[in-house]
Structures are given as structure tokens and as C-alpha cells.
Amino acid sequence: MTTRWLSGQEHRTWLYVLTAVQLLESELDRRIQRDAGMPLAYYMLLAGLSEAPGRTMRMGDLAAFTNASQSRLSHAVSRLEKRRWVRRERHEVDRRVVLAVLTDEGYEALAAAAPGHVRAVRELLFDRLEEADLAALQDVAARVLDGVDGSGSARALLAERTVPPA
Amino acid sequence: MTTRWLSGQEHRTWLYVLTAVQLLESELDRRIQRDAGMPLAYYMLLAGLSEAPGRTMRMGDLAAFTNASQSRLSHAVSRLEKRRWVRRERHEVDRRVVLAVLTDEGYEALAAAAPGHVRAVRELLFDRLEEADLAALQDVAARVLDGVDGSGSARALLAERTVPPA
DNA sequence: GTCCTTTCGTTGAACTCTCAAGTTTCAGGC
DNA sequence: GCCTGAAACTTGAGAGTTCAACGAAAGGAC
Secondary structure, three states: OOOOOOOHHHHHHHHHHHHHHHHHHHHHHHHHHHHHOOOHHHHHHHHHHHHOHHHEEEHHHHHHHOOOOHHHHHHHHHHHHHOOOEEEEEOOOOOOOEEEEEOHHHHHHHHHHHHHHHHHHHHHOHHHOOHHHHHHHHHHHHHHHHHHOOOOHHHHHHHHOOOOOO | OOOOOOOHHHHHHHHHHHHHHHHHHHHHHHHHHHHHOOOHHHHHHHHHHHHOHHHEEEHHHHHHHOOOOHHHHHHHHHHHHHOOOEEEEEOOOOOOOEEEEEOHHHHHHHHHHHHHHHHHHHHHOHHHOOHHHHHHHHHHHHHHHHHHOOOOHHHHHHHHOOOOOO
């Protein structure tokens, strides 16, 4: 079977998108690290927890919501525990389950980091997009998700939780 | 100064795009690791070198082209040297410069990995996009790049090298 | 020539992620 | 009750990344 290579247009699109996304992420990471002393991944975890009922989530759900493996999340939560930003609790009924709970200290750290981060996202991304781009981008992202996300778990979580932060 | 939060539409778009991109990248990484025994980052390095004149690039240019820091590239090239896929050479004129050269072994590894990788990119990304999406996506990516890429170096490199691989 | 600054790259330590293997708990037969 | 298998996490080691400090060569200024 002969390989169907990418067309020039496809190749160019791929390079542009990949580059833009990588630079965007690394720039956001650098800024939040500098301004708030935490990596972007921590922010995402804290933000996820802050929006959950009781500021609490099962480890598995938090992993799915942040696109992390369970192992990665477990290590990350251990690090967040050392900073006293998150606390682990055992589920009362199903003793296999571990709940990650955002502490008050964690909430404060998130609240301190949020304005700067949102400003950065706005400056680097949304200030450069038109109203019409938003819907189109989301549409494309949704289609890509359908292909990548085998079990559809990420999509389901996204559909539930797309309200702005409090 | 009060923070201007993201609108519901912006927040949703951001979550979708971020999720789609992260899952896409990690899925591509998993597949090439499984099928070709190399991480996606190695592939990108080898691909970059393979398209360069003489299959040779300065460390700095290769770092810029792959959106890596110089330190990251230096470590990565050291690992690639251990696999005998890349060789270091000193520049004859400017003795500060180090040239990374793709070896024949490296080229073979790339050639073996390419078909599978391209197939994956096609399946996960381009098969889900319409012709019209391509131009729109590239346009958006270019605008984002202008904001993120302070010195415009990534854009310049992209503009030069957007021909399909040989 | 000598000094100062910039450019190009490397290094080591600390941190983060991945992968495979392990523990504990639950749920269903039988 | 007692297996057996699956589910939910954790762990440790190795791979990869980041950050700050460093060395070596080049380019002026004088």
C-alpha cells in the first residue's frame, strides 16, 4: 500500500497549526510560571476543581477533564498536596475512589493567578480572532475531538462543563 | 484594573481547542512511539534535518524550527547521537556554531516512520476537515503566531520551508 | 592588542511525564 | 463464603524538559 502524502496545502496548514499551538502553550506556561509561580498544568487542575461541586472531584474524572493519564494526575496531585493546595480524601462508599479537594489555600492561589492568565489568553489568542473565527474554531476542534477521543469521554465532560469560571 | 473575563463563547472555544490539540498530539505521540519506537519530537527533528540542504542545520536554526529551546535541543541531539541518527560537527568558519547532521541511519529511521505517521495525521486531522477549513485554519494560526512569536523567527522559518517532504 | 559585550551552545540539578507493575477494593458467579 | 476479574489509584524507574549558570568564540571600541 503506497502512502498518500500530505498535499502542499495540508503540509503548510499542519506546520502552521502545530507551531502556533506549541508556541501559544509554551508562552502561556512561561508567563504563568513567572507571574504566579505555578506551571500551566497546575492552574488547569486548580481551575477544574474550583468549578466542581464541593470543589471536589474523583481522581479519575479530574484526569479525564485535564487530558492527563491517571499516573500523571496522581504524581501531580502529590505535588499539589505538598503545596497544601489540594487534599486527598477517600470516598466513603466506594473505598477504591480517591477524591481530590481544593483547599482554601489552593483557591487563593488560583484566584491570584487567574487574572494574569486570562489576560494572557486574551492578548495572545482572542484579541487576534474575529467573532466568526470562534464558532469555526470550536467546530473544527469538535470534529477533531470526535476522531481522537475514542470513548468520547472528553467530549462528554466538555459538554457538561463549559460555563465560565465564577 | 478589573479583569475582563472570557465570554461563555470564548471559554468554550478555548476548552475545545486546547483539548483537541492536546489529545491530537498525545495520540500521535503514542502511535509513533508504538509503531516506530521513537517519540514525536525525534521525528520532528529528523524531518527538519532531512529537508535541509545537506541534511544539515545549525543547532540554533533547528531549535527555532522545532519550537524548542536551545537547551532542550542540545539534550535531544545528544540522545539522537546515541542512536547514531544524528552527528555533531563544528562549523569551519564560525567555531561557535555546531552543525547537526542527519546520518544515513537516521534517514532510514525517518523513512521507516514517515508513512505511518502521515497516515495517522491524515486519519486524525485532515480526514475530518473540509477543503475550506484548511485555509481558514492556517489563517488563524498565522495570526496567533504573529502575537506569540515575538521576533517573528518562527514565521520566517515557516515561510521558507513549507514544501512537502521528498 | 585588550577589554567588553553578544552570540552560540552545553551542562547539571530539579522537575515532570510515561510506562509497566503493584495494591486495594468492588462485583459477579457458584 | 470464596474465587476470579475488573476498576481505581499509586509507585518507582527511566526518559524528557526547564532553568540558571557556565564556557568559548566572535565583534566591536579604543
